[in-house]
Amino acid sequence: MGKFKPALTSKRWKPSSEEELIDIWLKEKTYAFNPDSGRIIYSVDTPPPYLSGHVHLGQMLHYTQIDMIARYRRMQGLEVNFPLGVDRNGLPVEIRVEKEFGMSMQTTPREEFIAKCKEQLDKYQIEVTDAFKRFGVGYNTYDPDGSYQTDSPRYRALTQATFIDLWNRGLIYTDYRPNNWCFECGTTIADAEVEYAERDSTLNYLYFEVEGLKPLEIATTRPELLCACGAVFVHPEDKRYRKYVGKKAKVPLFDFEVPIIESPTAQMDFGTGALMVCSYGDMADVMAFRDFALKPIAAVSPDGTMTEAAGKYAGMPVAEARKQIIHDLKEKGLLVKQEPTVQRVPLCWRSDTPIEFIAMDEFYLKQTDFVDDLRKIASETPFYPPHHRQILLDWIDRVSVDWPISRRRFYGTEIPIWYCNACGEAVVPEPGELRYYQPWREDPPFDKCPKCGASEGFRGEERTFDTWMDSSISALYVTGYLRNPELFEKAFGNVIRPQGKDIVRTWLYYSLLRVYQLLKQPAFKEVWVPGLVVDENGVKMSKSRGNSPPPGPFIEKYGADAMRLFGVLEAGLGSDIRFSEERLAGVARFMTKLWNIARFVSMFPIPEPIDFKDLTAVDQWILAEANQMVETILPECEMLDFHKPVIEVRRFTWSFFADHVLEMLKGRCFNSDGQFSEVEQRSGWFVLHEVLRIILRALAPITPFITDKIYRELYNDGGIHREPYPSVNESWASEMTAHTELLLQVNRAFWKYKREASISLRQGLPEAYVPKQLEPWSKDLQAMHGIETIHFGTPKKKSGLVQLSLEESTESVFVSPPETGDDA
Template structure:
C-alpha cells in the first residue's frame, strides 16, 4: 500500500466486503474466500509450470486482536476529519501541554509527526450512529438540525425534509457508526457543559487534569487535543497524567482475550479497598508498567495492619493540645516527620503518589514503630519520668501520628478516616489540611541516625547473648546520644 501511494498508482480491488474474491480477480478465483483463492493460485501456477520452488517464509500479517483472524485491508469510502492541515499546530499544543511523566510526551509527538487524516466512520453494529440520510434521487447527504440523537438506519429523517440539491423527499439513512473516539474525544466539553451552560463552561474549561493510560495516547489523548482545538482553539486541560499498563504475574499485558486479567472486586473483598489502593500506587512510578503480585498485595495489607496496631497503642494516650517543653527524643521524631511531610507534599504536588506511599511505609515500619515508639513507651506511661517529660511524649506521639494519617489519607481514605474519627475528631480527616512545615533540622536527624544504629547494636548484642530484649544489659551510651540517655536506659534496660 505504501508503494502504491508513493507511485500514485490506482489500486485494483480484488476482495469484496464479504471477504470473497470479486470479478477483478478473474473467473477462476471469483467467489472464493481468500485462503481458498491462495491455494487455487498456487495450483494454477503449478499447472502452468511457473513454480520454481515452494518454501516457508516469515512475514508480518495484521491480525484481529480478539479473533486472531488475519485482516484483509480494502479501501472504502469513509468520512475523515482533516488532520494534516493543522498537524504543526497540534505538535505545538502537545509541547505546551504538561505531561506526567515528561518522557511520555514524546509518544504523542512522534505519533503526531506521522499522523494522517482521521477516518471517523465505521461499519459496525454498535456505536454512535452517523446522523445522515442520503437522497434516493441524487445521493446528496441530508444533515438534520443539531440537538437530537438520530438513528438514521431505523428512523425517517425529520418531517418535511427536502434534498438541498434536487428537492427530493425520499431518503435512505446511513447505516454506519462513528469511531468510538469521536465520542470520547469531547469528554472534556461534555463535563464542562459546552453549548449548554456558557457560564459554567467559562469557569471550568480548560480543565485541570486528564488521567489516562499509556496505551491510548495515540487515540484518546491525540484525538481529544485535535477535536477540542478545532472547536475551542484551546487545549482541553492543563496537564495529562499518563499511567502505565497493568501486567499479570508473568509480565504479560492483561487483556480479556488472554483471560489473564484480575477481577478487582474479588481482590478487594479479600484484602480491602485500602490495601488494593496502597499496593497500586506503591508498586510503580507514574507512567511505568506495574505487575500484579498477590504476595506484594499481602505486604500492603500487612502494612495497614501495622498502622492499625500503632493506632491502638496511641489510643491509650490522650492527645495534648498545648505544646509542652519538648525533649530531645521527641524533637528528633518531630523533625523527621517534618522531613517526611515536606517530601510527600512535594511529590503530591507533582501528582506522584508512589513516593509518599513508599516513604510513609518505610518511616512507620522502620523508624516510627520500632525506634520511636519503643524509645518513649515508658515515658508515655510515666514510668520513672516527670509529668513534663510524659506530656512531651504524649504531645509528640499524637501530633506526629496525626501528620502521618493526613499524608496517607489520599491513598488509603477509609482506614485513615476511621482512625482519625476514633482518636482525634468526629469531623472527617478529608476536611483537614496537611501542615505546611518549615525546613527540617538536619543536625538532629543525623543524630537520630546514630540513635537507630545504637538501638540495632543493642538488639543484636542481646540476640548474640541469647537474652530477651527486656533483660538487663551493660553497654556504654555514646557521648553524642547523651540527650537521649534517659529514654535509652528505659528502652533497653541498661545497667
C-alpha cells in the first residue's frame, strides 16, 4: 500500500551481506576489551587452535559456540576479555616441515628449521584467522598486537618464568626412566599424549625350555623383545603351571635363563596363559620390572633399531628384527604356531605412529603430590554440562607418574637452563624478570656458577618443553599474569574455560595443575565442555579421518548465521552435533523468515515509547507473551546452553509472532478503512517494534549478523551487540495469556474452514460466534478474519450456521457462510 513502505528494501537476507558487517565491526571495534570500563571483567580462555593445517568445519562450529557465550556475557553487561590466540608450538608443524620439505631436524641447522616452521605457521594462521572472522567470532581484536601466539617471545617468556618459579620451589627434577617414546617425533611424550588403536597382529607361540620339565609354551606378539626378557609370569591360580613356578626358563635363541614367577597380571585365557615379561614392552612390563626388581635390558634404541643387547639383530629396525627372529625360531623348531590377533597398540597422538618405552634422561614436573588438591578443585568448579566433570575426575584418578616435560625437538619453548662447564650444575636465571631465553644460542644472564663459583662458561640446554607447558598457562597469559599486575588483579578468578572433551586430560588437567602449583587457586570460575562435531555417520570429525569438509562452500551458500544456528539447534550442550547439509538448509530458512518479519514490521513508523498501561488490551497481551518467552529462556542461557532457548525463540517468532500476531495486527496497523482509532493504531506499531527488538536481542549472540543488520537499519546505528540481553519485565502481565492457546485454535479453525470451503482468505464472513473468553480480542479478530458481526458464546439458533470444532477444546466456533455464487 502506498502509505507504508518497508524500510528494509531487500526481499531476502543475503549471506553475502555478512561480509560488510565484518568490516563494520572491525572498524567500529565493536568487541574491543576495555579493562578500565569499571565493569566486571569476564575472561574467556579460548582454546588457541593448533596450526597444523587447513581449518575444518567441526573446529569452526566449536568456536562459534564459544563465541555465543562471549556475546551473551557482553550483552549481560560484563566486560568481556576474549582474545584471539593461536597455538604454534610443538610437533605437528615440525613433522610437516620434515615431510613436505624433506628437511630432517637432525641434519638441518636449528635456525633454518625454525624459520621454515614459522613460515608454514604464518600461512596457516592467516587461513584460520580469516575463517574465525568469517564465522563472526567476536574476538576483542584481530589486530596481531592484541592477539597472542604461544611461540611469541612474550608468551614463551611467561612459560619460562613459571618454570623458573617451579624449579626454585623444587617441583622439577630429572630422572632416567622408561617413557613413551615416539620414533617419528624423536622425543619422549607424556601419558596424556598417548592414544590407543586396534591393529592386526600375529601371536607367536614359542618354546621356552625348562630343566626337567616339558618346554613351556609362551605366546607373544613381540618376539623381537626376547633379548630383553626378564621373567615369565603365570597366574597363581593356573594349575597347568604350578610345578613350573620358581624354576628357570631358557629364553630361545638367546639362551639365558629367567625366573618363572606367579603374578595375577598373567591372563589365564590369553595365549597359553604364560606370559613373557620384557623390559619396556609396555607400561605393565615397566611396572612388573619395578615390582620384582628385575634388571632392565634396553632392546630398542631411540632411533628405532635394535641395541647391542639384541646380539646378531643389533642395528636392525624393529620390524625387520621381528621378521628375522621369527624366521630363525622357525628354523630351530622353537616356533610352535602362529595365529592372527588384534592388539591394542599405543600411538603418539600427534604423529599417529606406535610408541615404545625407552629410558631417557628427562625433566619431570611433580604432579602425583597434587592429585588430591586437583580432585577437590575438579569437584568444586562448575561444569557445563555437569556430567562432563567425570572425564576429568577419571583422568585425575589415573595419574600415577610425574609429568615428563622435556622434549627433544626444536620448535618449542626452550628450557631455560645452562650447565656449568666446571661442575656441571644446572643453573636457571634469576626469577622475576619476564624475559625469553634461548640457551642453545645465547650466553646465560650470569657468568658465575652459584655452586662452584667458577667462571668457566656454560653449556646451554638444547631441549624444549612439552607444548602443554605453554598452553597450560593460557588462562594466566590472557589475564596478564606477571605482565600486567593491575589487569591480573581484576581479571583472574573470573575466567571461563571452554574446550572440547577430547583435551580434558591434557589441556584442562594441566591448566588446573599449573595454576594451582603457581597460585594455590583454581584456574577457572567455570568450565564448559560441549559435545563433539560428528559427521553424517556419527563419527568424530577430524582432520586425520578426512571426514571434515572445508567450511567455505557452506558459508557461501548458507551464511555464517545459518551455520551457527544449525550448531545450536542440532543438539543440547554436551551432546554430539551431527552435521548434515540437508538440515543446515532447513535452518537457513529461518534467516529468510526473520528478515521478512523485520521487513514487514519496518513498514510502520516507530512511535514514541508508550506506557504499558496505555496500550490496547491485545497489545498488553502480546508483550506479556514476549515476557513469558524471555522468562523461559533465561535459566537455560545461564547454564550456557542455548539449544532450548533458541528453539523457544524460534517458536515464539515464527509460530506465534509471525503467524498470529502479525496477521492479527495487520488490519489495525494499516487501518486502511479507518476502523481503528489513531491511538489503537500507534499502540500496534509500538508493540510490533518492541517485540521485534526483543527477538533480535535474544538471538544476537547466536546469529550476530542478521540481527545486527536489522538493528542498525531500524533502531540503532551502533548496532545490537552492546545492547542489553532481554530481561523479564515484571509489570508486563496480562490475564489474557490464559486464553492464548484457545485463540490460536480459533484462528486455525477459521483458516481451515475457509480453505475447506474454498473461500478466499480475504473473503469476509457475515457473522461468527467465538468462545466468550476471547471477547477482549473482539475488534482485532473481526479485522483478522473479516467478520462483519461478531458474537461471543454459543448461538441460540444454530440453523444456517456452520459449527467448527476446535482441536483441544470443548468450545466451538460458529460461522455463517458468505453468499455463495459469484462473490464480489
